[in-house]
Amino acid sequence: MQKKPLGRWGALVVAVSLIATVLTSGSAANAATNASNAKATIAIAYDLGGRSQPGFNQLAYVGIKPLLAKNKNLKLIEAQASLSDTDDVRAERLRLMVKAGANPIIAVGFLYAAPLTKVAKEFPKVKFGIVDDGSITAPNVKGILFKEEEGSFLVGVAAGLKSKTGNVGFIGGVKIPLIQKFEAGFIAGAKAANPNIVVQSTYISNPPDFSGFNDPAKGKEAALGMFQNGADVIYSAAGGTGAGAHQAAFEQKKMSIGVDADEYKYASNAAWKSAIITSMLKRVDVGCAKFVTDVLSNKFKAGNETFGLKNNGVGYTTSGGMINDITAKIDAYAKKIAAGTIVVPTVPA
Numbered sequence: 001m002q003k004k005p006l007g008r009w010g011a012l013v014v015a016v017s018l019i020a021t022v023l024t025s026g027s028a029a030n031a032a033t034n035a036s037n038a039k040a041t042i043a044i045a046y047d048l049g050g051r052s053q054p055g056f057n058q059l060a061y062v063g064i065k066p067l068l069a070k071n072k073n074l075k076l077i078e079a080q081a082s083l084s085d086t087d088d089v090r091a092e093r094l095r096l097m098v099k100a101g102a103n104p105i106i107a108v109g110f111l112y113a114a115p116l117t118k119v120a121k122e123f124p125k126v127k128f129g130i131v132d133d134g135s136i137t138a139p140n141v142k143g144i145l146f147k148e149e150e151g152s153f154l155v156g157v158a159a160g161l162k163s164k165t166g167n168v169g170f171i172g173g174v175k176i177p178l179i180q181k182f183e184a185g186f187i188a189g190a191k192a193a194n195p196n197i198v199v200q201s202t203y204i205s206n207p208p209d210f211s212g213f214n215d216p217a218k219g220k221e222a223a224l225g226m227f228q229n230g231a232d233v234i235y236s237a238a239g240g241t242g243a244g245a246h247q248a249a250f251e252q253k254k255m256s257i258g259v260d261a262d263e264y265k266y267a268s269n270a271a272w273k274s275a276i277i278t279s280m281l282k283r284v285d286v287g288c289a290k291f292v293t294d295v296l297s298n299k300f301k302a303g304n305e306t307f308g309l310k311n312n313g314v315g316y317t318t319s320g321g322m323i324n325d326i327t328a329k330i331d332a333y334a335k336k337i338a339a340g341t342i343v344v345p346t347v348p349a
Helices: 005-019 056-070 087-099 110-122 148-162 177-193 216-228 239-251 267-275 284-296 327-339
Strands: 040-048 074-081 102-108 128-131 141-146 167-174 198-205 233-237 255-260 276-282 303-307 314-316
Touching (some): 040 056, 074 087, 087 110, 102 284, 148 177, 148 255, 167 177, 167 239, 216 239, 255 267
Parallel strands (some): 040 102, 167 198, 167 233
């Protein structure tokens, strides 16, 4: 994503023990008013990269941090994934969290779907939330989903309006249906802004190889190829791989679009942030905070909950001021999408 199972599990026990942390700092939250006196240990099982990687994983923590600050009775346990993880390792990670007293538990990423299906049955009294998967049907599991295509439509509009060559690009980390939603929305938005625009698309890897989510070198290579083929704006939905695309855009004096969080503000992107004209926001923080708050307030309901433009689940950024001249047009599209007047496709045209 093999060592002997015993060695891997032993290492996992040590890893979870080392990173179990009680976090009690941060700003006050507006959410969880009814749960302000609840006592609980919350756990987050991160996807590849962990909390230290800005974006997708870090947003899960960002959503929980204010709840911890508001309620000193809450504790947080965290565990990080690795590229070599198997389903058995992920399942054991979740079990260790339960045994440490965690309830609720957030699993970040669809790779936890199969392990969580098994572990949820073993611990029916524990509430689990899983980001980016809606396949689990269990009385103690909540699927936290997003309309990535809607936010991607908005940055597609930005790309279409900002492009001077009439040629833009999309880089996906791994070719899976989830990432194809980003591509579908981006293409639709770019064509809404400019019906004659050319959209180049490529993916860094195919499953079961998920390295495409953290390979800046290949991201840069892919971006350079698109720029050579006429693109002047590239949108990357590829995790850490996108940093390479941003660097390429900066060096080629082109434009780049980030994903999940405001990539213009990433310290790791400081050297080339002037090329990042906007980022698509995927509010994992909103979804995770809602899940935990519902559990602590005894309002938990099993099933899936989807976050889109209508409920502040996705959006776009304006840091750097590079798209200030077109935000009115982008916002007009956002209102139509939220109202249902525009239905954004989830499969690339």
